[in-house]
Every structure is written in structure tokens, then in C-alpha cells.
Amino acid sequence: MVQSRAGQYGVMLFFMLSGFLMSYLYIGKSFDKSNIMSYVTARIGKVVPLYLVIVFSSYLLLSAGVKGVYEISDIHELISHVFFIYGESVLWSIAPEMHFYFLFVGLWLLAIWRPAFIYVLIAIVLSILYFSNFPRPHGSFLGLPYDFHVFRSLPYFLVGVALGMNYKSLKLPVYLKSNWFVAALLLIPLMYPEISPVNSSARMKMWLSYEVLFVMSFVFFSVVFLVPDSNILLANKVGDFLGRVSYSLYLLHMPIIVQLNKVEMAIEHKLVCFIVFSLMAAYLSERFIERPAIKLIRRRSPSN
Template identity: 40%
Template structure:
């Protein structure tokens, strides 16, 4: 099933993260596009991921072959580039070149490598990949249970969202164990994954009547900008609460409701062929969005080392370098590795 607008939404999520991190680093316009705003892009990523998995898999029979195809597709999508980035970050941090060591993810030793590759920790923006992997496993279990316990998915979704809405959602462990860094970020993102899964299941069962649809609903994209912490505070005088090591944004049910509602409007109420959501640029950036997400942070760190992260010109340079690096990564590594892993499902000849 092809839902073309998801490509552009994926690209927008990546750009929210990229521009937000640059804004924080360069203090562009007093960091109005940063100040934890990149987390909105990650929230959109989580909604998209769970929605797409539900649409693609939930109505299929979860037999051994289907589960194998699912596992290979998910592994091919995420693992090769993540593992390469983790190992390269460690290796380049050891070469003795100060600016280079300061331009990679903070993975100082074998214990940090082990925690990353065991998907129990992620440095800087890498925390989202263990969260994604954990949800893949949760989804696989729920999918497998569905024909055996038809109420498993509704009960799970209801329990997660009810506990989250109650204000007692767990933060998860933060202290290292025997020197191994530990963080279970799936707890941070699980309500968003569940919301995306619920919207995906609804998409398979119901479509909005044609009279409800209108291209004007694409303006819902602008509502994401209004949710940016710095903008939201200036407009309303209210703060998301930025203190502490764990961002309160992940524990605000109204924010989950708002992001889910925006996603629902864009998927259900905007007609097919909308020129804002369906175009070649969105398709292309959506395809390379995973590389953009993983590679942008080292690019930004390197630019900071050379004093290039300044002003709008620096932002354009940052986006250009990131898109170029991501294009090369996608063409020569990410996509070939994905296809190679998926090919393991092909029948022997």
C-alpha cells in the first residue's frame, strides 16, 4: 500500500530535527526554532513509523514467513547505518585528531558500543533507534497475538494510553549498570507509537467521506510550528517545563493529543494529490530522511568546530552538506544494504 504523502511527512520530521538542532547550536533567531523543538520531529517520526507498520502488516496472517519478512524488512531499514555510525563514531574518536573526535557521537569505549548494539542506550540523537527497535519487537508480539487473542491490541493500546494520561508514566532506568550506560527510551516514545498504531488500524477500517476532505486541511502543518516550545510560550505565556534531564515534553498528554490530531488530519482529511504533501522533493527527502537524521549531528558538530554554524548562511550550508552526505549514504550504503538483507527472504533457486 502506497501512501505518498508519508514521504513528505517523513522529510518534514527530519527537517524539524535538523533546523532545530542548528538553531540551538547557532542560537539562530534566539533559538526560536530550537529549544527542544526537535523532539516534535521525533514524535512525528514515531507516529509515522507505527502507522505505516500497522497499515502494512496488521491484517496479514502472522505466520513464520510473514514474521521473517517483517524482521528482515525492519532490520534492513534501521540496522546497517546505525551500526556503521556507532562503530565509526568510536573509531574516529580514537584517531587522535581533536576536531574529528569532537565531531562524532559520544561513544568512548567498548561498553558504550555494547550498550548501543544491545539497543539499551543511545548517545545524543541515537537514543531514538533503540526506541524504534524495541517497538518493532512489541509490534511483532502484538501482531502474533492478534489471531490468538483478538483483544490483545485494543487492551494494550488502552492500557498504555490510560496510564500515560494518568500522569504516572514511568521514566525508565538512567543509571549505568556495571559501567554500561542504560536507558530504555521505548518508554519515552511508546505512547506515540501506540497512537500511530491506533491511527493506522483506523485507516484500514475507515476513510473520511469525500465531502469532508479539503486541500485547505494541509494548513494543519502550520499547527506544528505553533507547538514549538519557544513559540508556544511566547503566544500563550505557558511553558512545557524545560528543567531536569528528562524532557517533560514526552510526558504531556495534551501534546500527544495535538500531534496525533495533526497527523490524523493530514492523513485522513487532505485529498490525494495535494501539491504540498505529494511532490518529488518530498519523495526524495523522505527516502533519505533516515540518513539525514543520523548524519546531521556529526555534520553540525564539525561545522561548529570550524566556526561555520552561524546565521542563515550557515543553516543553508548545513542543510546542503547534510543532504549531500545523506544522498551518498542512501545510494551507496543504506539502500544497497537494505536490499541485500531483504533479499535473504528470496526463495532459493
């Protein structure tokens, strides 16, 4: 239970970082063909190729009777994954991320006209989501399963966008920056429902709680804005490597867990094997799938 819920906090930070980077990199740039193609190429190149490799591999392997990747068992589920309207296991988070890519184009256009309106829009959207109880439309249409998590994850993306818009202009005094702010990361394990000191029902809501959004926003703000860039815990070769393979690690770790759970061995040995195999698989995936795919897409981009 701890493991399945704990990973959600990492996804929250992922959505927040996604909004932050899009806002930081593109808002302020002209909305022209070159910049749009650069945006589309970067977003598609990073997320889509590996995702599609895993989705089709899961479907083909399961069709051949090989279990242990992702349970994409029929053509309807395959189509739903390809069109980002449904996601098995951790693949659910890729769909809202793709929805955010389209949404950001509208925010980018709004920023060209009246950037301050973005803050008003964010406040309105957050209010609507709260009073509508963070809807999650799901079901089946023409045999195609759909499950839209976008409305529950949208607040994190929007907060990231707002923070990204201010990263360059917000001049914090030197005395406010400190390596001690990295300790804000310790708030994340304190939010795990099983060990949280919070006694109210809010600790179990997670995506339905703005209290969680506030804490995760504080963690993100502390690490990005208040911790010096030279912090040894965040700026080192190990961290750079993990950041580079993080996407592959995220998509591949679950199948590795499934396979290891089939093996009889001590839990300590499973943990070591999980770390080693996950890092190896993530490195090979980043080296031979992610990186070549990004280069190929960029090379074929009309802007080049």
C-alpha cells in the same frame, strides 16, 4: 534551546508513523514464517545497517583522536549502542524504535486472536504510563550505560498503531477531505516552548504531556487521513526524495552541525552549507549504504 527541543516533535511524528506503517502493513496478515521474515527483513534492513556503520565509525574515529561524529568514547558505550540500551545525542531514538519492533510482534499475535483487544490494551498502557509519570530508567550496569526512553515514546507508537489499524476501513466522506488540512502542520512550530501561546507548565513537558500527544495525533491524522493524496505539498518529487533520504538525513545532520560550528562564518552561510552538505551526505548514505544493505539482507533472507 529552540533547535534542541524543536527536533523532538519530528521524532514524535516518526514514532507515530512507525506504529502506523507496521499496523497498516502487517495487522490483518497471517502470522506465518513468510510474513514474519518479511517483517524482520524490512525492519532490520531499514534501520540497523546505517546505524551500526555510524556507531562503529564514531567509536573508531574517536579512539583515533578524531572528534565531531558521536561521542562514543569507550567499549562500554559501544556495547550499549550495539544492544540498543543507550544512545548518544540523536541516536537515543533508535533504541526505542528497535524495542517497538519486538513489541509489535506481540500486538500482531494479539490481532490474530482478538484485534479489538489492542484498543483496550492501548488504553490500559496509556493510563499506567500517565499514573507512573512516564518512567525513564537510566544508569549503569556492569559498566554499561543504559537509558530507556521507550516508556515516554511508547504513547506515540501506540497511537500510530491504532490509526494504522483503521486506515483501510475508515471511510471518510469526500466533503471532509481538503487540502486545507495540511495547515495542521503549522501547529508544530506553535508548540515550541519559546513561542507557544500556552502559559501552563504543560508546554515544557513535551514527552510527559498527553496534551502534546493530542496535538501531534491531530496533526498526523489530518495529514494522513484528511489531506487528499494528490496534495502538491505532500506528493511531489522533492518530498519523495526527502522521504527516501530522511533516515540518513536524521542520523548525519548532527555531526555536520558540529563540524560547521567549528568554522568561523556568517550564520546565513552556515545555514546554506548545512542544508547542502546534509542533503549530499544523506543522498550518498542512502545510495551506497542503506539501499545496498537492504538488498543484501533481502537476498539472504530465508523467505527468498
